[in-house]
Amino acid sequence: MAVQAETRDLGLSVLGLGVQYPPHALKSDALDILSKRFYPDSPAMKKVLSINRYTGIDQRSSIGTPDHPLVNNPEPPTIAEIHNLFRSDGIPLAVTAARKALEEAHIDPSQITHVVSTTCTDSANPGYDHYVAKELNLPSSVEKVLLHGIGCSGGLAALRTAANLSLGHTFRGLPARILVIALEVSTIMVRSELDSIAKTQETRIGAALFSDCASAVVLSNNIGSLPSSSPVYSLLGWEHQTIPNTEDDLGFDVDPQGWKVVLSPRVPQLTQSVLRPAYTALMRPFLPSLPDNYQNPPDFDWAMHPGGALILTGAEKVMKITPEHMRASYDTYINHGNSSSATIFSVLDRLRQKDMDAIAPGGKVKDYVVGCAFGPGITVEMCLFKRNLDPRPTSGLETPPETESEASEDSDDRIEVEDEFVAGADKGISRQQQKQKEQDVVPETFIAQEIEGLELD
Amino acid sequence: MAVQAETRDLGLSVLGLGVQYPPHALKSDALDILSKRFYPDSPAMKKVLSINRYTGIDQRSSIGTPDHPLVNNPEPPTIAEIHNLFRSDGIPLAVTAARKALEEAHIDPSQITHVVSTTCTDSANPGYDHYVAKELNLPSSVEKVLLHGIGCSGGLAALRTAANLSLGHTFRGLPARILVIALEVSTIMVRSELDSIAKTQETRIGAALFSDCASAVVLSNNIGSLPSSSPVYSLLGWEHQTIPNTEDDLGFDVDPQGWKVVLSPRVPQLTQSVLRPAYTALMRPFLPSLPDNYQNPPDFDWAMHPGGALILTGAEKVMKITPEHMRASYDTYINHGNSSSATIFSVLDRLRQKDMDAIAPGGKVKDYVVGCAFGPGITVEMCLFKRNLDPRPTSGLETPPETESEASEDSDDRIEVEDEFVAGADKGISRQQQKQKEQDVVPETFIAQEIEGLELD
Structure with a gap:
């Protein structure tokens, strides 16, 4: 449900935000190695390996390397083995991400009232949230909500659910300090x-x-004593829509060897088609009270889930925004890949970092940020944040970034990094990959054709 | 979180309730047939088949018979086949249960604001809630929350989550009409x-x-126009606790052949141990304002999830209640088995039926009902309902049942059914089974010993 005609401040704050990637970074040759090791050459394999070189991703974060024992058996790992790995190697990432978020929020684990989590790469009873809660020593009465069935949209769906639960506590005059967690361990499914x-x-x-990641935020209502530091983001509103009759276009269905990706060629067009209506519904109650320079999509920064290069370029096209609006999305995608539900909090974390400010559109950081992710359904999750542009209290030396209302032209940094983006902006490809692409013997048209299919939620 | 010191009416009503069992009823010989057909005789198999005759269950509801093709292949069905069956045979049950709940609630599908669902016998993206929402033609903006990882406690956990979301809408002045759905297709995992x-x-x-079932309720806040009929139940409060260090005692973990049950001998003792503390926490804010005859556990009716016979007999022991307090739990268990998360709404549905009133403790139906279920964690979910004792508007001919404050001694029906319960009350076994037990050659002590292990969440 959209927030309808309501524009009052809901009192929802992201007090802390933490991201933990696993230690390994897979370059594109990781897929070549495993393909060569276990499978005969074939037209489809050749095609996938070609596409793999032009995803726009420099490296995918992973809990292992191509030499991990579980991907070097004659058969792909089973879903039970995948579950065990999720527990042994995934859950510690989630615990670390949660601790970072709690620390920044200045919230003690004993204050946590709810845990809203999500994953699409595990199934278990009790769910992984139980183990994270135990490790963090959360109260035994903490309310746990583990969301399933929502794939890459899980992060924002969990935040939306946490927001609604939080308001339930506001109604009852109770504090809500909600730990929102997303954890995905996808790379182990490479053999499958x-x-x-x-x-x-x-x-x-x-x-x-796909890549692996854990991320967490602490969402709070405004009841009870709050830390004196400013929130990272204020959550102002959210919108959720399902595109009718698209459930067969995007999916992630259970299998003895994990979960199998379902992906139709219609996805880029479908996701593009819903962006504008979702944005309009989200912004309707806010636009009248927002300043004149926050009325159109390019007036905002965009934390778009980088499902694939075409999600980002599609958003540029229909929303008339630039790669610089989605600088944190590109950066996350290029340096870590698509970590499904866990990606969006990583994007929101990246967006607030100093070097990102340097490549804001026209050098101006926006006060408001639109978050957006797509998931199976096909669903779109969109939300509006107000960004805290004050210096973080933990780092008093930093100066706030310049905003829309301030004037400046500076930063060699900015120009250098911007160049990196702009070179490959049309397809979300980094400069390095762009060079490789130019030197490659594969004809440009083939790449262009292949990259058309390069899309995930 | 308990409701703390808050006792104001939260304005939460169960407006409608629907249950749909599948068409087949498996007697205890169903397990014998499949065991004999596919497996050699062995001590463990013999033991399980003996226990199977003394579960206290007359029949388990199932989407199929022992001749279902999927359980007659050389190997058990895979988790992918189980998923497909969940979609083809399970989802229609959920749609029917939801339609019944909506019809009783006099709520049009277009009014539904959220769908909160649960299952532990499927994993998919999009989740099954998407397909139910589509079949019911719910609005494309409906907020979906599919809960995972909570096994048999799923029904009440979904209701609790729906309640909190509902209060979030109350805070915003928005109507909440939440469809809560539980669907489980467990019997297909018999071969596994x-x-x-x-x-x-x-x-x-x-x-x-385990057995199969779909159930649904419509939960509403008190914002917007409401149907003139009285609610089925008012939801007054809830309590959720996790018993520390018990995650290895009860579980349902993913496997290439579905989900495998984890169950330790400590479960009966653990679940018993948490009942009294959870009850005390749940009731603390309510007791001061409840009448004198609603102060102790036997003053309430109990909708206990019948996970196994020992859950019910254990509750009798520690809460000083009788099988008649849990008459709907026994009835549901005996006639349908343990349908995991979907069972509790079936118990709440059964409890309000006329023939159940006839066997209320001392012939007096209680105005207040405690709902309770256990899940992996181990968690306990407990909630307090006020039951609507007015005649249902759709059936003007019925007279309201007698309550605590009224006097009566009647009903041959009651006596007959009560006898059925009392005969096997010590172990939750029906009269028919009790007779069979008495005639059986297996010594009583063996049965008593075996039934000690007879416990699920």
Whole structure:
């Protein structure tokens, strides 16, 4: 539900935000290595490996390397093995991300009232949230909500659910200090995806895009004593829509070897088509009270879930925004890949970092940020944040970034990084990859054609 | 979180309630048939089949019979096949249950604001809630929350989550009309459980207890126009606790052949131990304002999730209540088995039926009902309802049942059914089974010993 005609401050604050990527970074050759090691050459495999070189991703964060024992057995790991790895290697990432968020929020674990979590790469009873809560020593009465079935939109869906729960406590005059967690361990499913490519000769590109990550935020209502520091973001409103009759276009369905990606060629067009209506519905109650320079999509910064290069370029097209509006999305995508539900908090974390401010559109950081992610359904989750532009209290030396209302032209940094973005902006490809692309023997038209299919939620 | 010191009316009403069991009813011989057909005789198998005859369950509701093709292949069905069956045979049950709840609530699907659902027997993106929402033609902006990782406590956990979301809308002055759905298709995993028994020689009793069911309620806040009919139940408060260090005692973990039951012998003792503290925390804010005859556990009716016979007998012991207090739990268990998360709404539905009133403790129906279920964690979910004792508007001919404050001694019906309960009350076993038990060659002590292990969440 949209916030309808309500524009009062809901009193919802993101007090802290933490991200933890696993230690390994997979370059594009990781897929080549495993393909060569276990599967015969075939047209579909060749095609996927070609696409894999032009995803726009420099490296995908992963809990392991191509030499991880679980991806070097004759058969892909089973869903039970994947679950065990999720517990052993994934949950510690979530605990660390949560601790970072709690620390920044100045919230003690004993104050946490709810845990709203999500994953699409595990299934268990009790769910992984139980183990995170235990490790953090949260109260035994903490209310846990583990969301399932929502794929890459999970992060924002969890934040929306936390927001609604938080307001429930506001109504009752109770403090809400909600730990929101997203954890995905996808890369272990590489063998399952390669297996399917070899057997079905389908052009399956999931293994080229997905990565591992844990991220967390602490969302608070305004009841009870709050830390004196300013919130990272204020959450102003949210919008959730399902595109009718698109459930067969995007999915992630359970299988003895994990979860198999479902992805139709219609996805880029579908996700583009819903952006404007969702934005209009989200912003309707806010536009009358927002300043004149916050009325149109390019007036905002955009924390877009980088599902694939075409999600970002599609958003540029229909919302008339630039890669610089989505600088944190591009940066996260290029340096870590698509970590499904956990990505969006990483994007929001990246967006507030100093070097990102340097490449804001026209050098001006926006006060308001639109968050957006797509998931199976196909659903779109969109929300509006007000960014805190004060210096973080933990780092008194930093100066606030310049905003829309301030004038400046500076930063060599900015120009350098911007160049990196602009070079590959049309397809979200980094300068380094752009150079590689220019030198490659594969004809440009082939790349252009292949990259058309390069899309995930 | 308990409701703390708050006792004001939260304005939360269960407006409608619907249950749909699948068409087949499995007697205890169903397990014998499949065991004999596919597995050699072995000590563990013999033990499980003996226990299976004394679960206290007359029949388990199921989407199929022992001749269902999926349980008659050389290998148990895979989790992908289980998922497909969940979609083809499970989702229609959920749609029917939801329609019944909506019809009773006099709520049009277009008015539904949220769908809060749960299952532990499926994993998919999009989740099954998407398909139910589509079939019911719910608005594309409906907020969906699919809960995972909570096993048998899912029904009440979903209701609690719906309640908190509902209050969020109350705070915003928005109507909340929340469809809460629980769907479980467990019986298809019979071959997987039998397979594990044969291979590991563990005494695994899940296949003897679990059954299939869909159930739904419509929960509403008090904003906007409401149907003139009285609610079925008012939801007054809830309590959620996790018993520390018990996550290895009860679980349902993913496997290539579905989900495997984890169950330790400590479960009966653990679940008993948490009942009194949870009840005390739940009731603390309410007791001062409740009448003198609603102060102690036996003053209430109990909608206890019938996870197994010992859950019910354990509750009798520690809460000093009788089988008649839990008459709907026994009735549901005996006639349908343990349908995991979907059971509790079935119990609440059964409790309000005329023939159940006839066997209320001392012939007096209680105005207040405590709902309770256990899940992996181990968690306990407990809530307090006020029951509507007015005649249902759709059935003007019925007279309201007698309550605590009225006097009566009647009903041959009551006596007959009560006898059925009392005969087997000590172990929750029906009269018919009690007779069979008495005639059986297996010594009583063996049964008593075996039934000690007969416990699920």
